[in-house]
Amino acid sequence: MTRELEAAGDLEGISKKEARRTVNERVGARAQEVAERIAAKVDAAGRFARVEAVNGYVNISYNANTVAASLIGEVLRAGDRYGAAPPNSKPERVMIEHSQLNTHKAAHVGHLRNICLGVAVTNIVRAGGVATMPTTYIGDIGRHVVRCLWCYETFHRGEEPTGDASKGRWLGDIYAEADARLNLRADVLAFLHTVIREDEVFVTAVDRMLKFLWRTNTVDGEDIAYLLGRISQQGEIKVDQLRDENVLVTFWPIIGDQLRAEAAQPKPPEPPISADGETDAPLPTMTPEERLAEWERLDAHMTDWWPHVPAWEQAVRETFQRWERKDPNFVALWEETRAWSVADLRSIFDEFDATFDAWFWESEVEDEGRQIVRELLERGIAEVSDGLPVVKIDEQLGLEHETYHTLPILRSDGTTLYATKDLALTQQKFVEYDIDRAIWVVDVRQSLYFDQISKILELAGFEKAANNLHLGYEFVTLPTGVISSRKGNAPMLEDVRDEMLSRARAVIDEKNPELPAATRQEVARQVGIGALKYAMLARDGNKVIVFDPEEALSFDGHAAPYIQYAHARACRILEHASVSDIDLAASLDTLDFGETAAEELSLLQQISELPGVVQRAAAEYRPLHLTNYAFDLARRFNDFYHACPVLQSAEPTRTARIALVAATRTTLKSSLALLGIAAPEVM
């Protein structure tokens, strides 16, 4: 009917939906009747094992042996490449930039998601038949590096890491210290603001104590008046409003006394929820214990750090200028310490199977970035606003509605921003490498930023800017809340990795103690890293991952070890069977399952779907399709394993089932490999 309408030209220029409606109207019969008529016709052709009409659907059953033999043959021939399209069978050439780690700074679990995604997307797009070029972009210069080196020179010159910690890790600790020093005032003020806003007991108590101090006349009265006002109004305290900015150091112990008293008190009963379910105060974000802990953390350096923060900030600015004018001493120090971090980065990349066709460095695109900023200013695309070079993108595009806002492209002191460098690199990618598309695998919070970069380059007449794609993903949080280096609760990538490995090792030592130690070590690595990767990939990109170390470390259920275990079992069966894939391939002509079980058909069906799943995952840049596929495949294999004896069954079923197991093993391995996950043969 569709064909008739097409021939008559009735379906031209109308939507799919309208077309379907038109067809339905012409058919003029109920779906079930149509299905029955079609079923009868198809059945008459005699090419299928069974044809039936159910609920308006036509179910067609194939001849299992014929289809199975052809499918299994295809899988065994393709081996590890089963599921992949021929290399470079699509004309596109794509650069995938991911794993943008920093030197002089430790990586955390958030970076883990990026690495896993980047590796998997690269594998999958390549398997989809597209030429891929994985690249990374290392933050080897910028504010964090300057802060780290300032702290190193000022407080740790000549020191060396102790114990077996790497120099890169040690440098990361120095960066964390620099951050803590420079952020002390901001942290203290933010903490006070939170406590003042959320805790009325605190407000009245501190208020009372301040009044007492005022009467004793030991500190500047105006400052006390200011603090009293802010506390009673539950507003923010601003240091520049104080006459003596060190006055907070004087009050700090008083605050601590009050917090200690509150934490020591027995918990007040839960406030009764009123009938309408409303409570008058917002829920506090910190318990009394947490408040005290945060106070104690800040108190450790309140007295000795607070007065120096402004001078330190000035020193950091000066250090920045040393980089800008390429002070030889500073550059030498930078090169030496950078090498320490790079060694660490390489080992992380090795461990997570990230390989790159090119490494880009922030330090190498600063000059080109400045050049582009100059051009943009000369051509009137950029302008200087309040001393700051910016592009008013909406204005430039003539957009009425605020869409792309305004992007600063250089700091007012002439130092470069991330944007300065990205403008240069983005252009460079297309100019120096023969690519059709460039993908950024970066946190979704930067999506506006990448739109801005693309639009600015388009404004500058760089047409290929439209071929940039930001593959965003949501961030990783902890069950206790958003990761914040301020609170110091972000699990470091290396710590998480270490914990996964030792946990995996403990499990295999318990389950399989007779394996050689070296094998257990290697299997623990494959299982531990695999579980970590799967946890990072088995969630859609637009969902936040709540990273619960306990859950990620559990090897039960919907997780990589389940799939790896299915693979190990399949390997075991084939080992007992002592048949090679070649022998099996030779026996395919006479393959005979006998009466096929539902579990066998279900497994065959799943195996046959891998190529399609790969295509879809590649087109959508979504490894999630493959994590789901691999888990489903493992589950169907387990169903089969329990329902259908393989080695104990009689010929010719025995050989047929062995062939099916072989095809399953290959497909499991192949689909895990696309995710960057290893498939151990024993575990």
Add this chain to the structure above:
RNA sequence: GUGCCUGUAGCUCAGUUGGAUAGAGCGACAGCUUGCGGAGUUGUAGGUCGGGGGUUCGAGUCCCUCCAGGCAUACCA
């Protein structure tokens, strides 16, 4: 304010260009090994698919609207 994202079982999540009775895992409870590995497996319990409209033969899926939460929004990266 504006833009983007999210809302499906107690918890964590799948759900294909709209298509058959909305599925897994975890947690809970009750089973399975005289068989190729129990990191397995069977069953039970658990659902106003955030609310309300609309389009359609048919909506978790598409459109509108409202609610709730998150993120972004000029010198962070």
